[in-house]
Amino acid sequence: MAYRAATEDDTVPPHSDLRSARGRTALINVSWESGCSVSYLHQFVEAYARSRFPRQMAERLALASNELLENALSYSLLSKEVTYEMALSGERIEIIVTNHSVPARIDLLQQQLERLNENPEQVYKDELEKSMTQRGGRGMLGLVRASHEAQMAIELRLGGDGTEVTVVASCRR
Amino acid sequence: MSAFSQLPLPALDSIDVKILDPDRISLSGTIAVANPRETLGDFFEAVHSAVVIEKRERISVDVTQLTFVNSSAIRLFVDWASWIHGLPTDQRYQVVFRTDRRVTWQRTSFAVLETLSKNAFITEAQ
Numbered sequence: 357m358a359y360r361a362a363t364e365d366d367t368v369p370p371h372s373d374l375r376s377a378r379g380r381t382a383l384i385n386v387s388w389e390s391g392c393s394v395s396y397l398h399q400f401v402e403a404y405a406r407s408r409f410p411r412q413m414a415e416r417l418a419l420a421s422n423e424l425l426e427n428a429l430s431y432s433l434l435s436k437e438v439t440y441e442m443a444l445s446g447e448r449i450e451i452i453v454t455n456h457s458v459p460a461r462i463d464l465l466q467q468q469l470e471r472l473n474e475n476p477e478q479v480y481k482d483e484l485e486k487s488m489t490q491r492g493g494r495g496m497l498g499l500v501r502a503s504h505e506a507q508m509a510i511e512l513r514l515g516g517d518g519t520e521v522t523v524v525a526s527c528r529r
Numbered sequence: 530m531s532a533f534s535q536l537p538l539p540a541l542d543s544i545d546v547k548i549l550d551p552d553r554i555s556l557s558g559t560i561a562v563a564n565p566r567e568t569l570g571d572f573f574e575a576v577h578s579a580v581v582i583e584k585r586e587r588i589s590v591d592v593t594q595l596t597f598v599n600s601s602a603i604r605l606f607v608d609w610a611s612w613i614h615g616l617p618t619d620q621r622y623q624v625v626f627r628t629d630r631r632v633t634w635q636r637t638s639f640a641v642l643e644t645l646s647k648n649a650f651i652t653e654a655q
Contacts, residue, residue: 395561
């Protein structure tokens with residue numbers, strides 16, 4: 357299994373919080389290498405979230421985690437690491453996925469997010485319709501689901517080197 | 530022998546597929562693999578072919594216990610609706626999805642899928 361999970365005792369799933377150096381409480385922190393199983397992380401996140409949060413919140417967190425990580429792995433530079441974190445920040449829960457990608461892809465992601473933040477429900481319908489009519493290129497259904505289905509606010513943070521991109525999905529606890 | 534009895538069940542560890550009777554299929558578990566098309570997509574296509582061969586007007590698919598599907602799997606449902614629309618009008622059939630409105634992905638996805646499918650999909654939410 358090509359992943360490293362950081363928890364209190366480096367076991368999966370974690371049993372207690374991790375105190376992050378960035379001042380928030382990291383619940384799960386995973387460094388990911390290309391080619392590993394997103395399916396495994398989904399089981400891991402859902403089981404953990406169900407142990408801490410109500411069922412629907414756990415489902416939302418697992419859904420957003422799965423979709424953002426799939427996107428990150430699909431569009432990453434193979435030589436760079438992907439990281440995943442679930443964290444508490446004040447009254448919010450955050451899913452934070454970082455990868456490295458080519459500038460053109462990052463530009464596209466920014467454009468997609470602008471469109472998504474205007475009307476998530478309409479973009480969700482548009483994406484499914486696009487799949488049905490098979491028009492257009494590869495869609496953004498995963499990102500839209502993290503926003504519309506998981507009901508999370510999506511934010512993009514760019515690193516200084518022009519290739520690092522962090523997607524933060526957050527919602528109130 | 531009915532075409533349904535010969536359906537190849539998908540070899541995917543995270544889901545359990547049952548053919549309960551010729552008109553009723555149940556899917557349970559989760560679909561989070563990167564490319565479910567290779568397994569589940571082939572199964573859906575086989576079901577579609579069996580429905581057409583047997584000239585059925587309706588089939589029921591119970592997804593109430595399918596607690597999560599990724600976006601690649603959502604696209605498989607979209608494909609299924611497209612196959613139905615690709616049939617001559619007199620061969621088209623309906624898929625009745627039994628869903629659980631408490632499950633996040635089912636509540637949001639099937640509301641849109643039903644609309645987009647233009648009567649090919651019907652949702653019965655419990």
